[in-house]
Amino acid sequence: MSGVSENRVLAGSPSTGEAARGGLIADVPRRALILLGLFAALLLVAPATVGDYLLSVMILVLYYAYLGLAWNVMMGFAGQFSLGHALYIGLGGYTAGALFVHYGLPPWFGMVVGAAVAAVMGGVIGALGFRFGVKGVYFALLTIAFAEFTRILFDHWGWVGASSGLYLPVEYRDTDDLWLLRGSATMFYYVILAMTAGAFILCHWLLQRRVGYYWQAIREDQEAAQTLGIDVFRYKMIAVMLSAAMTAIGGVFYAFYYNNLYPETIFSMHRSIELMLGVIIGGIGTLFGPILGAIVLTTLGEMLTGLTEDLGLDGIKQMSYGVALLVIIVYRPGGLWPWLRRRLGLEKPR
Amino acid sequence: MTGDLAAATAPMLRVDGVGKSFRGLKAVQAVSFEVPRRGIVALIGPNGAGKTTTFNLIAGAMRPDTGRVFLEGRDITGLRPDRICHAGIGRTFQLVKPFGELSVEDNVIVGALRGTHDVGAARRQSAKILALLGLDDKAGLPAHSLTLPDRKRLEVARALATQPKLLLLDEVMAGLRPMEVDRMVATLRSLNEETGMTILLIEHVMRAVMALSHWVVVLNYGEKICEGTPGEVTSDPRVLECYLGDEAL
Amino acid sequence: MPIDFLLNILVAGLLTGLVYGLMALGLSAIFGVMKVVNFAHGDMMVVAMYATYTLYTAAGLEPVAALPLVAAGLFVFGFALQRGLVNRFINATEHMQFLLLLGVAMVITNGTLMVFGPDARNVQLDYAFDSYNVGPLIVDKVRVIAAGVAGGTALLLAAFFRFTVTGKAIRACADNFTGAQVVGLHVNHLYAVTFGIGAACVGVAGTLLLLITDVHPHLSTDYTLLGFIIVILGGLGSLGGALLGGVLVGLSEALSGALIAPSLKSMFSFGLLILVLLLRPQGLLGKQA
Structure with missing residues (x-):
């Protein structure tokens, strides 16, 4: 499909097919591909070499990397600040969890339903916010308000266990059941690895498409974007709904990995903050930033928790996250990845 | 007819x-x-x-009384700015509004995507426009690094890329x-x-x-x-x- | 529903609402003058509450007596925070400022958690259960004190902004930043003073709230959100609006807590926040943009 509709003034001759169609690995320096390959290989063989504890940490890293990638679509790409993404984790987790508990439906089905529910919810919030011109921090507050509202609603909804929580039956078995997502940590590791890789590839692909260009234009200057023919409302809605759906799928993983859901924890604003911290520390709007940020933050938190275990210092992990956030905001507001990318010599050749 | x-x-x-x-x-x-x-x-x-x-x-930024x-x-009275752009009017802003974090080339590509879904085609078209405005040697720079005269040129280039009938x-x-x-x-x-x-x-x-x-x-x-x-x-x-x-x- | 019961609830809500209003006043003043949304507001509140608690348990100081100390301490804290950190971001994007103060908030909350632990603390006063009988009303003594001091502080603040040279200069900065610089006002200093005053309001409010309720580290988020609900309801930057918003939220919390279920009370607040954000983002008393 050449897509060049009318060949008016200055239109390029539609030399379809040949050259610069983009593609998944266009413009990526060879070095970067090699490093990426090594990184992927490392992740693939990891479960065979690491112990239980390290595996659980890696699952946590990948979980936050996945959520970060999802949040990044909305804030990093399209510039819409959400502080209520816990809402979508909760909706995804509860939808799939409740369908499994009450009707025995497999999580893969719950995933589809949960993602759809979250997308609709994101669509409602986005449509209201964008139509009524709620911008910036006010929009962030709107997303918080919806998340908190929903949290209290779930606290009182008996069908999902209300405030005493929803529990998924845990059975100890030797074999992994991928269909029902019951099994070993190794299985969960590969599931979340696949999800993260999928989200990464999806984001990379989207950035190469028209929608990616349009999102970034809207992020940089909405008025200029509209003047260039972009239906701003529509593209912001796509970002919000996609981001919500992706986040909800993360919530499904959470539900089946941890087997319990409490409104108090899953919908809490701390969740929303936690999932965006990695992105800000890694590099907002970048592809690898969310992954790097998740690695840095989770490692930092785990190390500090381990070191101070005997001291009984509640809050040291969160404290370190706060300090890390401050350091990044003050000294490297673009995040770690743009800096690391330069150090590794992975800049795009110009 | x-x-x-x-x-x-x-x-x-x-x-x-x-x-x-x-x-x-x-x-x-x-x-x-x-x-x-x-x-x-x-x-x-x-x-x-x-x-x-x-x-x-x-240009549709305001609706006339x-x-x-x-x-x-x-x-085309009172149409939204994006509709007006599709109708064939490209505009620049007195106070320039570059997409600062995007490269000069990507700025123009956004404009060129008005007429095509294909980023490759948009890139080829924007290369021509950048050459026309004398910005081709700055294509890879982030737009926020441009001097004011170059930003003005970029405004024109971006508007041109939407293939307007009227500029x-x-x-x-x-x-x-x-x-x-x-x-x-x-x-x-x-x-x-x-x-x-x-x-x-x-x-x-x-x-x-x-x-x-x-x-x-x-x-x-x-x-x-x-x-x-x-x-x-x-x-x-x-x-x-x-x-x-x-x-x- | 007996009318006496309802009246009692309304009065209690009104009195607590005045304290909320004072807390939100600080948030609103900071935003009104320097357009910075202080996401660490609830955390500063919790710090003030713990300061009051410590002064009471360690030095035997009554909350009302500790009040000037806590307010002064919070003023210094706010002044220093603005000078040292926030001022570097005064021209940064809105969300960068927001994230900066989020970082500050996380450090404060978890600092209090590390120092005081997760358990709830309170001050045991011998007049905690005293009350006044006014006709059919039974009004808690501590609530009356809290509301009286809060109202008095708000009046003082209004007088400060209206009559003192510094207060007028701060208003000039809020109205016209460039103009204030042109006529030679030391804007950075005034900003720091404003942040200090905002923090001091929180200090007073925190001390007073400890008369009525317990404190634990995780209250900070609730108070931050409560502050936002109040100022957005009243109109960010409007001081009268903050008080009005505080009273409205106090009333709605008291009513929904008593009539429906205590755990549902903040759902109404959030519902209200959604409606105000959508329908009247400038708030009830805010100026039309």
Whole structure:
């Protein structure tokens, strides 16, 4: 499909097919591909070499990397600040969890339903916010308000266990059941690895498409974007709904990995903050930033928790996250990845 | 069929008695003028004359209180800016609005994607436009690193990339050095002569207005006070008066 | 529903609402003058509450007596925070400022958690259960004190902004930043003073709230959100609006807590926040943008 509709003034001759169609690995320096390959290989063989504890940490890293990638679509790409993404984790987790508990439906089905529910919810919030011109921090507050509202609603909804929580039956078995997502940590590791890789590839692909260009234009200057023919409302809605759906799928993983859901924890604003911290520390709007940020933050938190275990210092992990956030905001507001990318010599050749 | 005929004979742009008030203050009042196909028309007037507001009314950034705007005979009054862009009007902003974090090339690609879904095709098209505006050697730089003259050029390049029938240029010469003004004038003139691009511009640099425009519309206090060829307008006493009055302030 | 019961609830809500209003006043003043949304507001509140608690348990100082100390301490803290950190971001994007103060908030909350632990603390006053009988009303003494001091502080603040040279200068900065610089006002200093005053309001409010309720570290988020609800309801930057918003939220919390279920009370607040954000983002008393 050449897509060049009318060949008016200055239109390029539609030399379809040949050259610069983009593609998944266009413009990526060879070095970067090699490093990426090594990184992927490392992740693939990891479960065979690491112990239980390290595996659980890696699952946590990948979980936050996945959520970060999802949040990044909305804030990093399209510039819409959400502080209520816990809402979508909760909706995804509860939808799939409740369908499994009450009707025995497999999580893969719950995933589809949960993602759809979250997308609709994101669509409602986005449509209201964008139509009524709620911008910036006010929009962030709107997303918080919806998340908190929903949290209290779930606290009182008996069908999902209300405030005493929803529990998924845990059975100890030797074999992994991928269909029902019951099994070993190794299985969960590969599931979340696949999800993260999928989200990464999806984001990379989207950035190469028209929608990616349009999102970034809207992020940089909405008025200029509209003047260039972009239906701003529509593209912001796509970002919000996609981001919500992706986040909800993360919530499904959470539900089946941890087997319990409490409104108090899953919908809490701390969740929303936690999932965006990695992105800000890694590099907002970048592809690898969310992954790097998740690695840095989770490692930092785990190390500090381990070191101070005997001291009984509640809050040291969160404290370190706060300090890390401050350091990044003050000294490297673009995040770690743009800096690391330069150090590794992975800049795009110009 | 009659519709097509009308479209073929109608002027590129017809502004018919548009008006806009802000809190009772009449920024633009019953302004009418036409821009013929392949024409270059300049909109001039002292500061606060309502030129940019008139642009905003044409480009859909604001909805006129009164009057209509027609593009090739088609009523485009009050359409959203993105619809107006699709209808065939490209505009620049007086206060430039580059997509700062994106590269110069990507800025233009965003414009070029107006006519195509294919990023590759948009990239090829933007390469041509960047060359035309003399920005090709800066294609890879982030837009926020450009100097003001280059940002002005980028504004024009981005608007051109949407393949407009009519280009609205809001003070693209302001802040340019005389040599750069000459270069921009030459670029716009060749664009007009070679591709038949219709241009409506707001300009304070009179040298550029005289060199470029076929027709000049003069606004003062939100009203059109006269129009004519550059020669006629500059010798019109009303025009002299409003500019002198402006100087006296 | 007996009318006496309802009246009692309304009065209690009104009195607590005044304290909320004072807290929100600080948030609103900071935003009104320097357009910075203080996301660490609730955390500063919790710090003030713990300071009061410590002064009471360690030095035997009554909350009302500790009040000037806590307010002064919070003023210094706010002043220093603005000077040292926030001022570097005064021209940064809105969300960068937001994230900066989020970082500050996380450090404060978890600092209090590390120092005081997660358990709820309170001050045991011998007049905690005293009350006044006014006709059919039974009004808690502590609530009356809290509301009285809060109202008095708000009046003082209004007088400060209206009559003192510094207060007028701060208002000038809020109205016209460039103009204030042109006429030679030391804007950075005034900003720091404003942040200090905003923090001091929170200090007073925190001390007073400890008369009525317990404190634990995780209250900070609740208070931050409560502050936002109140100022957005009243109109960010409007001081009268903050008080009005505080009273409205106090009333709605008391009513929904008593009539429906205590745990549902903040759902109404959030519902209200959504409606105000959508329908009247400038708030009830805010100026039309």
